[in-house]
Amino acid sequence: MLTDEQLRDRIAVDLERARRRTATLTDAVDDGELVAQHSPLMSPLVWDLAHIGNQEELWLLRDVGGRDPLLPETVDELYDAFRNARSARPALPLLEPEPSRSYVRDVRGRVLDLLEKVPFGRRALTRDGFAFAMIVQHEQQHDETMLATHQLRAGAPVLSAPPPPPGRTGLPDEVFVPGGPFEMGTDLEPWALDNERPAHAVEVPAFWLDTVPVTNARYLRFVEDGGYDDPRWWSPEGWAHRQQAGLVAPQFWSRDGGQWQRRAFGRLEPLVPDEPVVHVCWYEADAYARWAGRRLPTEAEWEKAARHDPVSGRSRRYPWGDDDPSPERANLGQRHLRPAPVGAYPAGAAPSGAEQLIGDVWEWTSTTFDGYPGFRAFPYREYSEVFFGPKHRVLRGGSFGADLAAVRGTFRNWDYPIRRQIFSGFRTARDAEPDQLTEEV
Structure with a gap:
C-alpha cells in the first residue's frame, strides 16, 4: 500500500506522462490541421485538447479544490461531450489553438499545486487519489481518440x-x-x-x-x-x-x-x-x-x-x-x-x-x-x-x-x-x- 507521498508522486508521474502524449499529438500538426475536422466521426484535435483541460478543471479544481471557474461558464457548454455531437463541434466558437494550450497549462499548474495538499480519504472521490486517477485515465482515453484521428487524417506522416x-x-x-x-x-x-x-x-x-x-x-x-x-x-x-x-x-x-x-x-x-x-x-x-x-x-x-x-x-x-x-x-x-x-x-x-x-x-x-x-x-x-x-x-x-x-x-x-x-x-x-x-x- 502506498503512503500519501508515494501516491502523490505516482499521480504526478501519470499526469505528466499523459500531458507529454497530448502535446505530441497536438504539436505534430499546424494550427490549421488542429482546428480541422478530419472525419465526421471525430472532433477537431483542438476540441479534444481544451476538453481535456475543461474536465480537469471541473473535477479537480472546482469539485475537489472548491475553486471558481477560470473561464466564462459558456466554455463548459462548448466542451460538454453530451451536449455537442462530434460532427457539430467544428461549428462551435471553440478556443483557438494558443488559448487552448494556455488554458490546459494553467489548469495543470493549479492541479499540481492542489495535489501537494489535498487530503486523500476524506471523500470517496479523493480516496486513494481516485479523482486524479480518473482524470489521468480520461486524458489518456482522449489521447487514444486523437491517435485515431491522426490515422483518419490525410496527408504526409507526422508521427x-x-x-x-x-x-x-x-x-x-x-x-x-x-x-x-x-x-x-x-x-x-x-x-x-x-x-x-x-x-x-x-x-x-x-x-x-x-x-x-x-x-x-x-x-x-x-x-x-x-x-x-x-x-x-x-x-x-x-x-x-x-x-x-x-x-x-x-x-x-x-x-x-x-x-x-x-x-x-x-x-x-x-x-x-x-x-x-x-x-x-x-x-x-x-x-x-x-x-x-x-x-x-x-x-x-x-x-x-x-x-x-x-x-x-x-x-x-x-x-x-x-x-x-x-x-x-x-x-x-x-x-x-x-x-x-x-x-x-x-x-x-x-x-x-x-x-x-x-x-x-x-x-x-x-x-x-x-x-x-x-x-x-x-x-x-x-x-x-x-x-x-x-x-x-x-x-x-x-x-x-x-x-x-x-x-x-x-x-x-x-x-x-x-x-x-x-x-x-x-x-x-x-x-x-x-x-x-x-x-x-
Whole structure:
C-alpha cells in the first residue's frame, strides 16, 4: 500500500506522462490541421485538447479544490461531450489553438499545486487519489481518440515510432480454458471505474480460445474466400450494414494489383501477415468467426482466460500477474504505432496460455454493455450507465494506443458494432466437448 507521498508522486508521474502524449499529438500538426475536422466521426484535435483541460478543471479544481471557474461558464457548454455531437463541434466558437494550450497549462499548474495538499480519504472521490486517477485515465482515453484521428487524417506522416519486437512461430492455434467459477470485476483496484465493479462470481463453461488475436494473414483468407459477398456468414443486421457501408475489407486496406496493403498514419505499406488485424467492426469480426466455424468469446470468457489462475483460484490484475504492464509484457502507450506480430510478448502470457490479451488491439466480445450485479454509478451516470443496453458491444484488453493507466484485466471498453476507426481486432472461441467441462480435466 502506498503512503500519501508515494501516491502523490505516482499521480504526478501519470499526469505528466499523459500531458507529454497530448502535446505530441497536438504539436505534430499546424494550427490549421488542429482546428480541422478530419472525419465526421471525430472532433477537431483542438476540441479534444481544451476538453481535456475543461474536465480537469471541473473535477479537480472546482469539485475537489472548491475553486471558481477560470473561464466564462459558456466554455463548459462548448466542451460538454453530451451536449455537442462530434460532427457539430467544428461549428462551435471553440478556443483557438494558443488559448487552448494556455488554458490546459494553467489548469495543470493549479492541479499540481492542489495535489501537494489535498487530503486523500476524506471523500470517496479523493480516496486513494481516485479523482486524479480518473482524470489521468480520461486524458489518456482522449489521447487514444486523437491517435485515431491522426490515422483518419490525410496527408504526409507526422508521427513516428520504432518498430515493435519480432513475433515468434510455433504457437498452438488455441488454448483450453476449463469450466468453473471465477471472480469477475474488482473491489480491490482503487482506480477502477464504476463499470468494473463490483467483483462477483461467474460460472463459465469450458471453452477453447485463440492463443493470439486473429492475424492479417488469417483474415485475408476470409476476404479472398468471398466472405464479404456471402450473407451466410453475417447476421441480418451485419449484412445490412455491410451492404449499406460497402464493406469489402478492413478499414484502410486496399489492393494494388495482386498485393494487399494498408495505410497507417499516412504511410502506405504492404500488409504484415503476422500482425493482428486492426480496424474491423464487430459485424466483421462476427462474420469471420462464423466463416471459421467459431464464435466471438463472451466478455466473461475473455476475462477468465486473461485473469483466472487455476492454481490459486484467484483472479489476477493482469494476465501475467499483479505487477503493472512493462514493455516486455504488452504493447501499450503509442510506443510502436502498430500492433506487434503475434508471439512478441511471451512474458505477458496468461495462465491459460493465451497471449497478447493486453495491448496491441482492442478485442471485440459477443457481450452487450451493461452493469454488473450491484452496479452503482460513480461519480456520475454519464461515464457508463447512460451507455448500458443492446446498442453497444464490449471490447477488452486495450490497444497499442491505450496507456497502462487506462488498461487493466478488468477494464471495459464499449462501442457501436459498426465502429472500426478504433484500434479494434478480435480473437475467436469455441465450446469445449462434453468431456472437457470442469477444472479437473
